[in-house]
Amino acid sequence: MSSSTAILCRGVTKNYGRGASEVRALRGIDLEVRLGELLMLIGPSGCGKTTLISVMAGILDQTDGDCSVLGENLRRLRGRRRTKFRGRNVGFVFQQFNLLPALTAAENVAVPLMLNGVGRTAAVRKGRELLARVGLGDRTRSLPAQLSGGQQQRVAIARALAHEPRIIVCDEPTSALDHDTGQQVMELLREVAVRPDRSLVIVTHDARIFGFADRIARMDDGHIERIVTSPDQLRTPVS
Amino acid sequence: MNVFAIRILMGDRAKYIGIVIGLTFAALLMTQQMSIFVGLMSRTFGFITDTSLPQIWVMDPKVQFIDDVKPMQDTELLRVRGVEGVEWAVPLYKGLLKARLSNGAFQNCIVVGLDDATLIGGPPEMVEGRLEDLRRAESVIVDEVGANGKLAKPPAVPGGKPQPLRVGDTLELNDHRAVVVGIARVSRTFQSQPVVYTTYSRATAFAPRERKLLSFILAQPAPGISADEAAERIRTRTGLAAYTAPEFKWLTVTYFLKYTGIPINFGISTLLGFIVGTVIAGQTFYNFTLDNIRQFGALKAMGATNLLLLRMILLQATVVGFVGYGLGVGAATLFGSTAGRSELAFLLLPQTLVVSALAVGVICTLSAVVSMWKVVFLEPAVVFK
Numbered sequence: 285m286s287s288s289t290a291i292l293c294r295g296v297t298k299n300y301g302r303g304a305s306e307v308r309a310l311r312g313i314d315l316e317v318r319l320g321e322l323l324m325l326i327g328p329s330g331c332g333k334t335t336l337i338s339v340m341a342g343i344l345d346q347t348d349g350d351c352s353v354l355g356e357n358l359r360r361l362r363g364r365r366r367t368k369f370r371g372r373n374v375g376f377v378f379q380q381f382n383l384l385p386a387l388t389a390a391e392n393v394a395v396p397l398m399l400n401g402v403g404r405t406a407a408v409r410k411g412r413e414l415l416a417r418v419g420l421g422d423r424t425r426s427l428p429a430q431l432s433g434g435q436q437q438r439v440a441i442a443r444a445l446a447h448e449p450r451i452i453v454c455d456e457p458t459s460a461l462d463h464d465t466g467q468q469v470m471e472l473l474r475e476v477a478v479r480p481d482r483s484l485v486i487v488t489h490d491a492r493i494f495g496f497a498d499r500i501a502r503m504d505d506g507h508i509e510r511i512v513t514s515p516d517q518l519r520t521p522v523s
Numbered sequence: 524m525n526v527f528a529i530r531i532l533m534g535d536r537a538k539y540i541g542i543v544i545g546l547t548f549a550a551l552l553m554t555q556q557m558s559i560f561v562g563l564m565s566r567t568f569g570f571i572t573d574t575s576l577p578q579i580w581v582m583d584p585k586v587q588f589i590d591d592v593k594p595m596q597d598t599e600l601l602r603v604r605g606v607e608g609v610e611w612a613v614p615l616y617k618g619l620l621k622a623r624l625s626n627g628a629f630q631n632c633i634v635v636g637l638d639d640a641t642l643i644g645g646p647p648e649m650v651e652g653r654l655e656d657l658r659r660a661e662s663v664i665v666d667e668v669g670a671n672g673k674l675a676k677p678p679a680v681p682g683g684k685p686q687p688l689r690v691g692d693t694l695e696l697n698d699h700r701a702v703v704v705g706i707a708r709v710s711r712t713f714q715s716q717p718v719v720y721t722t723y724s725r726a727t728a729f730a731p732r733e734r735k736l737l738s739f740i741l742a743q744p745a746p747g748i749s750a751d752e753a754a755e756r757i758r759t760r761t762g763l764a765a766y767t768a769p770e771f772k773w774l775t776v777t778y779f780l781k782y783t784g785i786p787i788n789f790g791i792s793t794l795l796g797f798i799v800g801t802v803i804a805g806q807t808f809y810n811f812t813l814d815n816i817r818q819f820g821a822l823k824a825m826g827a828t829n830l831l832l833l834r835m836i837l838l839q840a841t842v843v844g845f846v847g848y849g850l851g852v853g854a855a856t857l858f859g860s861t862a863g864r865s866e867l868a869f870l871l872l873p874q875t876l877v878v879s880a881l882a883v884g885v886i887c888t889l890s891a892v893v894s895m896w897k898v899v900f901l902e903p904a905v906v907f908k
């Protein structure tokens with residue numbers, strides 16, 4: 285593992301259920317995510333993208349194999365320590381935004397900071413700054429319900445950035461949005477989220493945003509089928 | 524995150540109100556039922572409370588409660604007076620006599636006969652007239668509720684309101700003429716009949732001729748001797764039953780607790796309040812948690828530990844608990860203060876407040892535990908579903 289590696293998966297498998305109803309969602313994943321890159325995970329529905337990103341984010345236990353995040357083997361990081369590790373190092377962007385409906389935009393952004401021990405006032409102040417960076421400086425007091433889908437996703441991005449995590453995972457961040465809004469959200473992510481000391485892993489099957497990736501890993505049936513650096517290469521058959 | 528926990532709780536208006544209503548309802552029903560129960564129970568010994576001066580009640584050993592009169596011979600009074608450590612002892616007559624009203628109807632009355640010389644055992648509060656007026660010939664004092672109600676005279680005009688019995692009016696008690704010289708206010712008791720106070724000799728004259736007419740002997744311990752001690756001496760010397768006033772109250776309450784269905788009935792409705800409150804509040808609280816389960820999942824993914832989430836849920840449960848309890852007990856008190864002016868028994872004891880508070884606490888804890896269970900075993904991976 286080089287110093288530029290953020291996430292390293294070796295032979296990761298994941299089975300859901302047991303016996304007859306067992307689903308082999310991941311069948312041996314070898315994947316390296318580098319610091320400073322935006323990696324997209326693509327592939328047909330049910331191929332295991334969400335499962336893989338969940339394992340890499342430390343919110344799901346793999347069945348077998350090893351997954352290291354920032355040099356920590358997740359297998360050895362359990363319970364409360366794992367939760368704290370996630371809280372410090374991982375930012376999340378969800379398809380359904382998952383903002384707390386009772387809290388204002390700025391307060392939502394403040395949540396990861398507060399989970400890391402920052403006081404509420406300071407956290408909310410930082411939340412307002414971050415909202416300004418994602419172009420929502422005038423909506424800091426709005427409740428999620430008062431914002432459009434695109435605006436909510438920008439709040440979610442600000443939230444994912446708040447505690448300056450080294451890893452940001454996004455599951456289908458644009459699929460609840462229309463095309464233009466999706467493009468804007470991706471532009472924003474590239475602009476404010478990508479940093480040399482950080483990796484972004486984005487699960488998507490929205491081909492129109494493939495161009496924002498540094499590398500694209502295509503999955504099929506629980507495997508990484510191929511990894512390319514440009515969407516054009518996806519058209520050429522696997523050699 | 525505490526402030527946020529409360530904001531999240533109150534953010535869901537409908538659920539918040541639902542939970543609070545459940546708890547309010549539970550607190551109200553439990554407090555109210557327990558208070559009515561306590562009120563009813565304290566009514567059983569209302570007459571003992573009213574007869575506040577003497578510290579010791581002496582009676583036939585078979586008496587089980589205050590209305591269970593087993594008359595003694597008049598000579599017992601002298602025996603009690605002879606017991607060392609008894610400062611004084613006076614007779615008390617208590618019995619049911621028929622009063623004939625001016626319209627010819629009959630009404631049973633509780634007639635209380637007080638010691639002629641001292642008038643000890645009189646009503647706690649006079650509304651009109653004076654207790655000493657009982658020394659006049661044929662005089663009686665009637666209780667206010669009776670005078671305005673069951674003993675009231677027929678309306679002056681047909682269809683009008685009945686006229687309350689007044690000072691100066693007369694009644695016939697067991698065919699003996701009696702003149703009302705005063706109106707008194709007495710505690711309500713289990714017996715709904717009007718209360719008529721008169722002297723011991725007059726009461727026993729009104730009463731049907733019998734060998735034994737002495738209902739109770741009221742006694743006072745000599746200075747320096749405790750009521751318990753004096754009662755004990757009376758018991759051993761005379762073979763009669765002698766209780767201190769609190770003991771006699773307790774004897775009376777115990778009788779009603781044991782031999783009537785009252786405690787069970789109130790126990791059931793109190794339990795019902797508890798169960799209904801638990802179901803409504805618990806169910807709504809659980810639904811509230813389920814509704815927010817994605818949010819809890821997101822918080823977990825973002826690094827919220829189980830401990831933090833449990834604290835948030837516990838805080839939410841505590842807030843709704845306090846609000847619901849406050850509203851419920853407030854409503855019960857309001858109910859009690861309006862009921863205080865009616866026939867309804869209602870006595871809100873601090874102990875009752877504590878019991879309701881504990882019960883509401885249990886409801887909240889149960890609700891919170893069910894929700895905590897859900898959250899602790901929640902896989903943070905649900906956030907990507």
Ligand SMILES: Nc1ncnc2c1ncn2[C@@H]1O[C@H](COP(=O)(O)OP(=O)(O)OP(=O)(O)O)[C@@H](O)[C@H]1O
Pocket residue numbers: 300301307308309327328329330331332333334335336489
């Ligand atoms: N909790 C679960 N229990 C059982 N099977 C599951 C569970 N989660 C996912 N699966 C199965 O595992 C496989 C991979 O699911 P996953 O959600 O990772 O796919 P995906 O690539 O994200 O699909 P999509 O593009 O539809 O989101 C699927 O066959 C799915 O049905």
Ligand SMILES: [Mg+2]
Pocket residue numbers: 333334335
């Ligand atoms: Mg998926």
